[in-house]
Amino acid sequence: METLKISVLGTGDMGGAIATALKKRTNHTIHVRGSNDASISSKKLVGELGVTAATPQDLSTSDIVFIVVPATELSGAAATLGGYTGIVVAVSVSGTVGRDGRPSSAETLAASLPGAKVVSAFTSIWxxxxxxxxxxxxxxxxxxxxxxxAKAAVSGLAKELGFHAINGGSLANAVYAEAMGMFAVRLAIDSGYGRTISFSAFNVR
Known part of the structure; x- marks a missing residue:
């Protein structure tokens, strides 16, 4: 696979996990950006992983940008990317997804970034x-x-990271994958599976 320039926008728990996985398990060039220039989590990742803090130019020239911010901050993330036309991976999940009648986080980003190719991925994984x-x-x-x-590119990246990439169809299906993420949270808490509960799709033989 060609070497890609990948930026991770959002360096909290999930953003940090994605940046760490990309750095340790792929050969791509990784940049990170926290919620603001003073982000402690972003500076920590830069120091620990040896990645680069993403500048506005880094974001605009990235092949892929992961958006991993709270669902309430999606508009700010979209504004940060401006007229970006590359691949955006939407990982954010709202705690009320599927129950509030609102579009998925991925669809919200697609509406805010009409020039970008938005992909929903990794939303059901802790x-x-x-x-x-x-x-x-x-x-x-x-x-x-x-x-x-864009779906093929992100699927290839998922495989590089050690996951089984499943074709989830159109972006309209993102709401179901995001809801699976919230279901994973409930299973972790209510059923005692903990933060390693995972989904695996397979055919019964």
Whole structure:
């Protein structure tokens, strides 16, 4: 696979996990940006991983930008990217997804970034599993987008990270994948599975 320039916008728990996985398990060039220039988590990742803090130019010239911010901050993330026309991976999940009648986070970003190719991915996977996929079986990464080339690129990246990329169809299906993320949270808490609960899609034989 060609070497890509990838930026991670959002350096909290999940953003940090994605940046760490990309740096340690791929050969791509990684940049990170926190919620603001004084972000402590961003500076920590720069120091620990040896990645670069993303400048506005880095963001605008990235092949892929992961947006991993709270759902309430999506508009700010979109404004930061401005007229970006590359691939945007929407990882944000609202705690009320599927119950509030609102579009998925991925669809919200697509509406705010009409020139970008938005892909929904990794929304049903805990940050702990992003960091360490484990050896008990391949975890499925559901990848949805209206852009087949972008979907293929992100699916390839998911495979590089050790996940089983599943074609999730169009971006309209992102709401279901995001809801699976919230279901994983409930299973972790209510059913005692903890933060390594994962989904795996397979055919019964």
């Amino acid at each position: 940050s702990d599993v992003i960091r360490t996929p484990g050896t008990d079986g391949q975890v499925s990464a559901f990848v949805a987008s209206d852009h087949e080339d």
